[in-house]
Amino acid sequence: METVKTTPTYEAKPGKLQTFRTSAWLGWMIESNWTDPFIFAVYSIIRPILTAAILIVMYLVIRGGDFSSADFVNLYIGNAFYILVGAAIQRVSFGIIDDREHYRTLKYIFIAPLQVPVYLIGRSVASILVSCFSVLFTLGFGILFLKMPIVLAEVKWGLFVAAFFLGMAVMMCMGLILGGWTLIIKNNPWSLGDSMGAGLLIFSGAVFPLSVLPTPLQWIGNALPISYWLALIRRALVPEIGRTYPMYTNLSDLQLLLILLAFTLLYAVLAVVVYKRFDIIARERGNIDMVSNY
Amino acid sequence: MALQTKVTRNSGVRLFLQTVIGRAYPRVIGSQRDPAWLFFDIFLPFLTMVGYVYIYRALKAPEEYIGFVVLGSAMTAYWINILWSMSSQLFWEKENGNLALYVMSPTSLMAILFGMASGGLFSTTIRALVILVLGNLLFHVNYIITSFWALFLVFVLTMVALYGLGMMLSSLFMLFNREAFHFANLLEAPVMLFSGFYFPVSAFNFWVAAAASIIPLTLGMDAIRQLVFPSTAQLGFLPVKLELIILAILSVVFLGGAFFSLRRMERLAIKQGRITDRLG
Numbered sequence: 001m002e003t004v005k006t007t008p009t010y011e012a013k014p015g016k017l018q019t020f021r022t023s024a025w026l027g028w029m030i031e032s033n034w035t036d037p038f039i040f041a042v043y044s045i046i047r048p049i050l051t052a053a054i055l056i057v058m059y060l061v062i063r064g065g066d067f068s069s070a071d072f073v074n075l076y077i078g079n080a081f082y083i084l085v086g087a088a089i090q091r092v093s094f095g096i097i098d099d100r101e102h103y104r105t106l107k108y109i110f111i112a113p114l115q116v117p118v119y120l121i122g123r124s125v126a127s128i129l130v131s132c133f134s135v136l137f138t139l140g141f142g143i144l145f146l147k148m149p150i151v152l153a154e155v156k157w158g159l160f161v162a163a164f165f166l167g168m169a170v171m172m173c174m175g176l177i178l179g180g181w182t183l184i185i186k187n188n189p190w191s192l193g194d195s196m197g198a199g200l201l202i203f204s205g206a207v208f209p210l211s212v213l214p215t216p217l218q219w220i221g222n223a224l225p226i227s228y229w230l231a232l233i234r235r236a237l238v239p240e241i242g243r244t245y246p247m248y249t250n251l252s253d254l255q256l257l258l259i260l261l262a263f264t265l266l267y268a269v270l271a272v273v274v275y276k277r278f279d280i281i282a283r284e285r286g287n288i289d290m291v292s293n294y
Numbered sequence: 295m296a297l298q299t300k301v302t303r304n305s306g307v308r309l310f311l312q313t314v315i316g317r318a319y320p321r322v323i324g325s326q327r328d329p330a331w332l333f334f335d336i337f338l339p340f341l342t343m344v345g346y347v348y349i350y351r352a353l354k355a356p357e358e359y360i361g362f363v364v365l366g367s368a369m370t371a372y373w374i375n376i377l378w379s380m381s382s383q384l385f386w387e388k389e390n391g392n393l394a395l396y397v398m399s400p401t402s403l404m405a406i407l408f409g410m411a412s413g414g415l416f417s418t419t420i421r422a423l424v425i426l427v428l429g430n431l432l433f434h435v436n437y438i439i440t441s442f443w444a445l446f447l448v449f450v451l452t453m454v455a456l457y458g459l460g461m462m463l464s465s466l467f468m469l470f471n472r473e474a475f476h477f478a479n480l481l482e483a484p485v486m487l488f489s490g491f492y493f494p495v496s497a498f499n500f501w502v503a504a505a506a507s508i509i510p511l512t513l514g515m516d517a518i519r520q521l522v523f524p525s526t527a528q529l530g531f532l533p534v535k536l537e538l539i540i541l542a543i544l545s546v547v548f549l550g551g552a553f554f555s556l557r558r559m560e561r562l563a564i565k566q567g568r569i570t571d572r573l574g
Contacts, residue, residue, distance in 0.1 A: 034473050043476050050483040054492060055349065061497045062353045071353075102389070191338060198341035207345065208352035 019114045023122030027095070031126045048083050048134040049141055055079055055207065056146070067146040073238055074245045076148060078206035080138040081233050085200060085226055087131035088171035090193030091124035092179035097189050099123075100290065107289040117275055120179055121172055128168070150238055159253055160236035166260045167229035173267035174225075180278030184287055206230055209246045225263035232256050303400070310408075313401040317409025321379075322416050335371070335421045340428055343367030346492050347433055358526045359493070361437070362519060364429035366491035368422040369515055372456060373485055375418040377478045380460030383410055385467045385474040393468070397563045403556045407464060411457040437522045444534060445521045451541035452514025458548030459510060465555040468563075485509055494519065494529040503531050510544050513537040 014022070032040050059072055066072065100106035109119060142148040178196055182189045201207065203217065204226040210218045221227050227247065234242030235253055243249070248256060282288055304312050346363045384403075387393040396406055429435060439445055467474050488506035489495065495503045495516050506512045517537040520530040532540075 034476065043480055047480055047483050050487050054483070054487050057487070057497055058346075058349060058493055059353060061493050062350070062355045062359070075349075075352075188335075191333075191335070195333070195338045195341065198338055198345065201345045202341060202348065208348050212348050212352045 014114055016115060016118045019118045020122040020125075023119040024125040027123040027126035028129075030098070031130060044130050044134055045137045048080070048138045052076065052079055052138050052141070067142075068149050070241045070244045072146075073148050073150075073241050074234055075207050076142050076146070077139070077150075077234055077237055077242075078204075078230050080135050080142070081230060082201060082204065082206040083131050083134050083138065084128065084168070085171060085204065085206070086193075086197040087128045088124070088168060089175045089178055089200070090197055091127045092120045092172070092175035093182035093193045094127075094190065095120055095123040096179050096182045100288070104289070104291070110283075110288050116279070117176055117271075121176065124172070124175060149241070154239060156236045156239055156253075159232065159257070162257060163229060163232035163236060163260065166257070166264050167225070167233070170225045170229070170260065170264040170267050173264070173271035176271040177267075177274045180275040180282075183278050183282035184285065186287070186290065200224065200226055203227070204230060205245075205247050211246055225260055225267065228256050228260045228263070232260065305400075309401055310405045313405035314409040314412060317406050318413030318416070319409075321410065321413025326417070336424050336428075339367050339370055339374075339421070339425050342370070343425065343429055344432075347429075357436070358523050360433050361435040361523055362494070363492050364426065364433060364435050365518065365522070366515065367429065368426040369511055370486070370491055371418050371422045371425060372415075372453070373489075373491075373511060374482075375414050376456055376460040376463075377481055379414050380407075380410060380457065381463035381481075382467050382474050382478045384464045385470055388468065393563075397560060403465075403560050404461075404553060407461045407552065407556065411461060415453060415457060438524055440521050440524050444538075445518065447538060448514060448517040448521065448534070448541070451538060451545055452510050452517075455510035455541050455544040455548055456514070458545055458552055461552035462548050462555055465552065465559045468559050485511070488512070490515060494526070494531070496529050496531045507531075507540065508544075510541060510548075513541055513544075517541075 034040075035043075055075060056067075059067075059075065063069070063072070067076075096106065099109060110116060139150065143150050178192060182192055185192060202213070203210075203221040203224055205221055206226075210221040210227065213221065231242075231245065231248050232253065234245055235256075236242070251259075303309075343363055343366075346367070347360050350359045350363060384393055384396075384407075387396065396403060430437075467477075470477060486492075488498070488502065489509050489512040490497065490503075490506075491511075495506060495512055498506070503512070513532070514537075516531045517534045520527045520534055531537075
């Protein structure tokens with residue numbers, strides 16, 4: 001009698017690319033299909049514009065309406081690009097909470113033959129893309145209505161692209177570390193991403209230079225890749241004004257880029273190790289199908 | 295011989311109060327049992343406050359503005375509580391399957407919302423006080439209270455109107471499905487901007503500030519600023535007495551609105567049987 005082979009073949013597993021593509025598509029559907037495209041666009045634009053408007057009014061009441069000054073341009077660009085920091089770092093953990101507590105599908109994802117970190121990163125890509133549009137609209141608003149001196153012909157595109165993608169990579173690694181941590185938090189896990197977003201705003205030099213902070217806090221900022229990333233983005237978008245920002249003035253663009261590259265490699269290793277550890281703890285404690293709402 | 299146990303069932307005011315206490319309990323006691331809130335509910339707004347303080351420091355703003363930020367950050371705790379733990383709470387209850395039980399129970403939704411509001415107000419006040427104290431310790435804000443009773447009255451009326459608004463919004467959130475999260479998220483930034491959490495609302499033109507006054511925190515914070523930072527009283531939007539009258543009117547309007555809209559939603563929920571269902 002012929003025996004039936006029941007052992008699944010490993011070739012049947014979806015590859016990383018397929019997992020990434022499918023989870024990115026799923027993330028996009030979850031992000032966008034709760035309403036029609038127009039309302040979705042309005043929702044995506046209004047929040048970042050109004051958050052920027054808080055800073056605009058703060059600047060206005062203290063310094064008056066000179067929006068082309070170097071101080072304001074640096075503040076505005078830092079704030080606009082910080083939207084991406086929030087999205088890249090927080091979205092992995094929000095994806096975990098959403099899948100675990102709202103859709104209650106995380107347990108199925110974990111037993112499915114796929115690489116969970118790849119799924120989680122793919123799941124967060126949609127909201128990062130939406131955030132990219134938010135950044136564009138915020139910058140566009142600044143150029144059109146505040147007459148900010150961002151001239152496309154003067155942008156250092158090579159530096160911008162290199163810095164942008166390195167920054168996104170390192171922030172996704174940070175997101176994965178945070179996501180792993182979210183897996184083992186029993187109460188208020190959604191606050192973790194928010195806390196991190198608010199904390200990094202202080203230490204990243206996004207809206208004020210690190211020199212304003214007390215010296216020990218400046219060290220924290222200098223140990224974060226985001227500070228270097230934002231400095232590079234400023235120098236790429238508005239080269240002359242960006243250089244006046246009192247952060248890392250003694251470092252060249254190339255040196256900053258190399259520091260960012262080193263951080264990216266370091267965080268990539270950290271993300272793999274730390275996520276794996278949190279994953280094991282979460283499985284042992286039975287946190288994968290936990291619902292923490294009360 | 296069969297034993298007969300007499301079951302007493304509360305009704306009227308007694309049932310109402312019992313419900314209020316029952317729903318407030320998890321917010322007052324339950325949340326304190328988990329020390330994680332110390333980190334998330336205090337540390338997070340505290341970090342945001344520090345960020346805004348240093349923006350003003352970088353802009354070399356007068357010290358009173360640092361006080362505005364500390365005060366605004368403490369009040370932020372209430373707005374966040376209104377948005378996420380009042381307005382959207384019935385939506386979360388729907389998600390968890392509790393809402394249908396609430397509607398079926400012999401008590402009123404108004405009592406349940408009163409319970410949520412009073413419990414939320416208590417725990418949020420503790421958080422706001424901690425933020426205020428930490429902010430003062432760290433940034434040495436100098437308060438000069440010109441009238442304690444006026445300050446107390448402003449705070450009480452602001453909270454009554456604010457939680458009334460939260461109760462009214464919660465009935466509207468019952469109509470939402472997945473958009474509830476996005477809508478609550480969307481409401482955060484405009485209110486923080488137009489209510490002047492970090493700067494005097496008089497920075498806007500009169501009509502913008504007047505429209506923003508529909509949110510009780512706008513006038514509440516403006517009045518509190520005038521009462522605790524007398525040196526910046528000229529930045530006030532309206533006289534404190536007028537703001538008190540408007541806050542009193544808003545309290546009545548929002549509590550009345552909450553009563554009627556909740557009654558309507560309750561009827562709809564029973565009649566159509568759809569509002570309490572989780573649609574995914």
